[in-house]
Amino acid sequence: MSTLDIIFQQLVNGLILGSFYSLVALGYSMVYGIIKLLNFAHGDIYMVGSFVGLILLGLLSPFLGAGWAGILVAMIISMILVGLLGVFIQRIAYVPMLSAPRLSILITALAVSMVLYNFVMSMTSGEYKAFPVDLGYEGLEFGHVFITYTQIILVSSTALLMTVLHFFINKTMLGKAMRAISIDQDACRLMGINVNSIIALTFFVGSALACAAGVMAGVYYGSIHFFMGFLIGLKAFTAAVIGGIGSIPGAVLGGLILGLLESFGTQLPFIGSEWKDVFAFGILILLLLFKPTGLLGKTEIERM
Amino acid sequence: MSEVILKITDLNAHYGHIHALRGISLEVKAGQIVTLLGANGAGKSTTMKCISGLLKPTGGKIEFLGESIFGVSPHEIVKKGLIHVPEGRRIFKGMTIQENLELGSFTLKDDAERKRRMEYVYELFPVLGERRHRDSGMLSGGEQQMLAMGRALMVGQKLVLLDEPSMGLAPFLVKNIMKVVKQLNQEGITILLVEQNAKMALEVADYGYVVETGAIVMHDAAQILKSDERIINAYLGE
Numbered sequence: 001m002s003t004l005d006i007i008f009q010q011l012v013n014g015l016i017l018g019s020f021y022s023l024v025a026l027g028y029s030m031v032y033g034i035i036k037l038l039n040f041a042h043g044d045i046y047m048v049g050s051f052v053g054l055i056l057l058g059l060l061s062p063f064l065g066a067g068w069a070g071i072l073v074a075m076i077i078s079m080i081l082v083g084l085l086g087v088f089i090q091r092i093a094y095v096p097m098l099s100a101p102r103l104s105i106l107i108t109a110l111a112v113s114m115v116l117y118n119f120v121m122s123m124t125s126g127e128y129k130a131f132p133v134d135l136g137y138e139g140l141e142f143g144h145v146f147i148t149y150t151q152i153i154l155v156s157s158t159a160l161l162m163t164v165l166h167f168f169i170n171k172t173m174l175g176k177a178m179r180a181i182s183i184d185q186d187a188c189r190l191m192g193i194n195v196n197s198i199i200a201l202t203f204f205v206g207s208a209l210a211c212a213a214g215v216m217a218g219v220y221y222g223s224i225h226f227f228m229g230f231l232i233g234l235k236a237f238t239a240a241v242i243g244g245i246g247s248i249p250g251a252v253l254g255g256l257i258l259g260l261l262e263s264f265g266t267q268l269p270f271i272g273s274e275w276k277d278v279f280a281f282g283i284l285i286l287l288l289l290f291k292p293t294g295l296l297g298k299t300e301i302e303r304m
Numbered sequence: 305m306s307e308v309i310l311k312i313t314d315l316n317a318h319y320g321h322i323h324a325l326r327g328i329s330l331e332v333k334a335g336q337i338v339t340l341l342g343a344n345g346a347g348k349s350t351t352m353k354c355i356s357g358l359l360k361p362t363g364g365k366i367e368f369l370g371e372s373i374f375g376v377s378p379h380e381i382v383k384k385g386l387i388h389v390p391e392g393r394r395i396f397k398g399m400t401i402q403e404n405l406e407l408g409s410f411t412l413k414d415d416a417e418r419k420r421r422m423e424y425v426y427e428l429f430p431v432l433g434e435r436r437h438r439d440s441g442m443l444s445g446g447e448q449q450m451l452a453m454g455r456a457l458m459v460g461q462k463l464v465l466l467d468e469p470s471m472g473l474a475p476f477l478v479k480n481i482m483k484v485v486k487q488l489n490q491e492g493i494t495i496l497l498v499e500q501n502a503k504m505a506l507e508v509a510d511y512g513y514v515v516e517t518g519a520i521v522m523h524d525a526a527q528i529l530k531s532d533e534r535i536i537n538a539y540l541g542e
Contacts, residue, residue, distance in 0.1 A: 176406060176407055183399070184394050187390065187394035187395070189357070189377070189378035190358070190394075191379075191408055192379045192410050192459070194377075
């Protein structure tokens with residue numbers, strides 16, 4: 001393979017990885033934007049989403065097959081279910097903590113994370129589960145570079161989800177209310193906006209996106225595990241910080257940058273793929289040192 | 305006599321252990337401009353917050369259009385036809401002027417009505433119309449006040465609470481804002497106005513209440529308050 005081929009191949013790998021990071025980072029960033037909570041359970045929502053997708057695929061494949069039709073239907077239903085799970089978690093775990101000091105709600109988020117992955121661990125006996133899909137290995141060949149249709153479909157689906165989100169946030173009243181809540185909650189109340197239901201909606205959307213990423217990761221990697229949310233949770237957090245936490249375009253940008261840096265990082269001399277996490281978190285540390293607001297973040301003014 | 309649309313009886317409110325309102329009673333009649341006068345910290349803004357539901361009062365009665373709104377959530381109160389333009393404008397900086405106005409019409413379901421009202425606000429404040437797609441954070445203080453008031457006019461409200469609309473504005477802007485207040489009132493909107501600028505407030509108001517340390521110490525027609533010696537000494541400073 002020529003250098004150009006390697007670059008192109010890593011570009012594809014990085015885009016896929018980055019798509020997953022971006023989808024999870026979006027939920028991180030949206031929730032942080034409105035209630036200033038670093039939702040450390042968000043990676044586990046991604047994991048639960050993957051398992052819900054697996055169960056639904058199992059139920060649906062006798063009727064729809066193990067191809068894209070089944071995956072699409074399973075993904076949409078799991079997004080709705082996991083979105084509702086996100087709202088449920090917000091209602092029982094976070095709402096009672098909203099007026100408590102910020103550290104308490106952060107610890108609550110860690111507890112939620114543990115509940116989720118321990119629950120899935122006990123249900124699966126901690127084993128890897130194979131994702132029952134059958135998509136074949138066809139694809140397009142560009143010289144020495146091979147891209148499967150699966151890869152193309154996953155990246156396009158992510159792009160589609162992000163476009164829909166962009167439209168929702170910028171063009172609909174509910175989306176505008178979401179942005180307004182991140183600016184001034186009391187002013188929103190005075191406009192007749194039910195702040196609590198908009199916060200719940202944000203959890204729904206964020207969790208549904210993480211679930212989509214979870215199902216896609218299952219499809220892409222072929223097997224899933226109760227602890228898969230931990231690392232991607234941290235990575236998505238890193239992505240959100242790179243982009244500027246609270247910023248929606250920032251989350252997408254941060255995810256893609258992180259994905260690309262990781263894939264290209266593995267090609268550096270003396271740095272193999274076992275170093276890619278070191279690479280990702282090294283970037284996080286550098287960024288926090290030199291540009292803590294992230295690439296697209298605004299300097300936050302502390303208000304009373 | 306026109307009907308009383310807002311009636312507050314013996315309103316009490318606390319901030320922790322601080323007893324901020326100690327039995328405020330007042331009435332606003334349809335079509336009036338009523339002003340609350342008083343020094344900093346007297347309880348004017350607190351009264352406003354209790355009416356719009358931002359702050360939960362600890363005792364008393366608040367009736368709007370004959371219905372109790374005591375302890376009702378703010379977003380429910382807005383739907384009843386009462387809107388509060390808070391102190392400090394509280395516009396959504398980082399969003400465009402048009403988006404701010406759209407959010408003002410959040411409870412409105414009818415898109416045509418929303419468009420019509422937006423044109424009305426742009427007519428009232430042409431400077432907002434010219435910059436509708438700009439970030440509202442770029443506006444000057446006076447323009448931000450116009451936006452905050454415009455936002456409150458996006459759903460046909462019966463009662464508008466205006467908290468310190470003149471704060472931090474140059475005198476000619478204050479005059480402008482007060483002119484609009486008067487105009488809105490002539491169009492049929494009832495206004496409860498909190499002002500530190502007592503002279504200006506009494507100029508436009510029909511009726512005034514004077515608040516001191518969380519209680520009403522005096523109330524009368526604005527014409528009478530304007531010539532009352534105690535008011536002149538304490539608030540008009542001439």
